[in-house]
Structures are given as structure tokens and as C-alpha cells.
Amino acid sequence: MDVLLYLLMISLGFVGSFFSGMLGIGGAIINYPLLLFVPAGLGLAHFSAQEVSSISMFQVFFASLSGVIAFRKRNGKGSPLVHKGLVRDMGIGILAGSLLGGLASKYMSGDSINLVYGILAVVAVILMLKKNKGTQEQAAEIVYNRFVAIPIAFVVGVVSGIVGAGGAFILIPIMLTILKIPTRVTIASSLAIVFISAIGGVAGKLYAGHIPLVPVLFTVIGSVLGAPLGSVVSAKIDVKYLRYGLIVLICATAIKVWSDIL
Numbered sequence: 001m002d003v004l005l006y007l008l009m010i011s012l013g014f015v016g017s018f019f020s021g022m023l024g025i026g027g028a029i030i031n032y033p034l035l036l037f038v039p040a041g042l043g044l045a046h047f048s049a050q051e052v053s054s055i056s057m058f059q060v061f062f063a064s065l066s067g068v069i070a071f072r073k074r075n076g077k078g079s080p081l082v083h084k085g086l087v088r089d090m091g092i093g094i095l096a097g098s099l100l101g102g103l104a105s106k107y108m109s110g111d112s113i114n115l116v117y118g119i120l121a122v123v124a125v126i127l128m129l130k131k132n133k134g135t136q137e138q139a140a141e142i143v144y145n146r147f148v149a150i151p152i153a154f155v156v157g158v159v160s161g162i163v164g165a166g167g168a169f170i171l172i173p174i175m176l177t178i179l180k181i182p183t184r185v186t187i188a189s190s191l192a193i194v195f196i197s198a199i200g201g202v203a204g205k206l207y208a209g210h211i212p213l214v215p216v217l218f219t220v221i222g223s224v225l226g227a228p229l230g231s232v233v234s235a236k237i238d239v240k241y242l243r244y245g246l247i248v249l250i251c252a253t254a255i256k257v258w259s260d261i262l
Contacts, residue, residue, distance in 0.1 A: 005044040006218045012038060013222025017063050018230040027063055027223065028056045028165030029124050032117055033253035035219070049110035049117075050210035056164030057102065057205045058216045059223045061198035064166055066224055068195050082188045086181065089146045090153035090189075091196040094167065097157020098197045102204015105162050114257050117163045120170070121254035125247050127173045144179045152178065153193070161201040166194035 012034045020027030035052045039045040047055070105113060152174055160167035168190055175186040205211060 005039065006214070008039060008042065008044055009215050009218035010222035010225075013059055013219035013224075014226035015222075016059070017223035017226035018233075020063065020227060020230060027227070028060055028160075028163060029121065029169050029250060031056045031059055031219075031223075032163055032165070033250075033257070036114075037253075037256070045215070047212065047215070048210065049113035050105055050108075050208070051212050051215075053105055053113055053162065053164035054205045054208070054211045055216050055219050057161075057198065057201045058164075058211075059219050060164065060166040060194070061202045062220045063223045063227050064191065064195040064198050066227060067191050082192060083142055083181070083185055085146075086142070086144060086149065086175075086179075086185075086189050087192045087196075089149050090171075090175075090193045093150040093153030094157035094160075094171075094193055094197040095200040097154040098161035098167075098200035099157075099204045101158040101161020102201045103161075103207055104158075105164075105204070106208030106210070108162065111261055113162060115261055116159055118254055118257040118261065120159060120163060120165070121250050121257065124169050125250055125254070127169060129247065142181060142185060144181060149179055157197055157200065160197055161204050164201065164205070166197050166201075168194045 012031065016027045016031035016034055019030050032052055035047060035055055036049065039047060153171070156167040156170050156174070159165075160170075171193060172186055172190050175181040175190060176183065181189070
């Protein structure tokens, strides 16, 4: 039974990170429902919402770490696409928020955490349907309002830390539409910001507890394998229809979560 569970955790980590790498969204919005419902549905394990958020947070940490390493190898340390000031300002906000969210999850009920996910799922669907209108400029000479950027990043960090997410699926549209950051700069800079978010989230989860260490390990193994492959596939195929399929999946999950809550 344990072997089947471990193989399942590797598979779920792989699937979540594969779609994350292919569609350019946060893996947690996919992994959270998979981890919550699939092991229980197969009778292999029943993870609480706190445990699911912890597993997801560690997965996000290692997936974003591998993404940062790959980006640095591909573009070098001083890539013109990364806006250091933006990473610093939003990194400060999202680090504090994700740490607070991770700590707060210790004192929240499973239904409360599921409620936060349900809200995020609805937001994710709306943002995935919305077309981004960012430009393709470089990071140099970009001006943004840091008094808007920091509080926004803090709020994103809090809700992301609660459910074990990095927040990319919310962060990227916000950077494009509200802060008016160019598309390529947004994608490159958000990778570093999400990694900073994951640091705070992992620290909060370590304090909060509810960490099933062995399932975390096998989920991380799957995620490290899935994300690079998803990125390769995304460069070769039109993922528009897969994105719509994922929207349907997230909608179905949101309906399930909301029906359980209500």
C-alpha cells in the first residue's frame, strides 16, 4: 500500500508541475485539489487541508528553485529581463505575506483553508480567461508604483502561504495589468518573486507543522521531473486547448470545494 501511495505522490507531483511548466501558471492551483481528492478517492491516504497545503508549499519551493537555476543558466546572472528593484520590493511584501500565511494556516480549520482555495480557484479561472496585454520591452527604464507593488505582493503572499502556493497565477496578471510591467520582464521577474514567496511559505509551514515528510519527498521528486518537461512541450505545441481544459478542471474542483463548504 505504501509503495502505491509513493508512486501516486510522484505521479501527482509530476502532473501538477508538468501543467505548471507548460501553461505558465502556479503549480499549486493544480496540485492542491489533486492532493486533496485523489489519494482519498483511491483509498491510499486521507490528507488534511493543512497537510495538503504543506505538501504543495514544499513542491512550489523546489519547483521554483529549479526554475530559477534553469533561468540563470540560460540567461546569466545579469539578465536584462529581471527588474531587480521590482524583485526587491515585491519580494519583501510577498515574503512577509507568505510567512504570515504559512503561520496562520496552523490555526485555521480545514474548511477555512479550502475556502481560501475556493476563492483562489475562482480568481484563477477569471485571470486565465483574461487576455494579457503586456508589451515586450526590456527591464531598463521601467517605472512602477512601489507603494502599490509592495502591499499587493503582501496580500498575494498571505493567501498563497495559507494554501501552499507561490502565487504566480495571480501575481503575473497583476504585474501586467495593474503595475504595467512588460510581459517578458514580468515572467522573468515573477520567477524570482515566487521563489522568495516559497521561502517564506516553507518557513511558515515548518513552524505550523502538519508536514507528512515522506509524501512531501515523493511529490517533490515528481515535480522536479515534470516542470522541465512541461516547459519543453509548451515550446512545441499550441497549449490553448489544454488551457481551456484546465479551466474546466479548476472550475469542477472549485464547485466540489464550494459544495463541501456550503
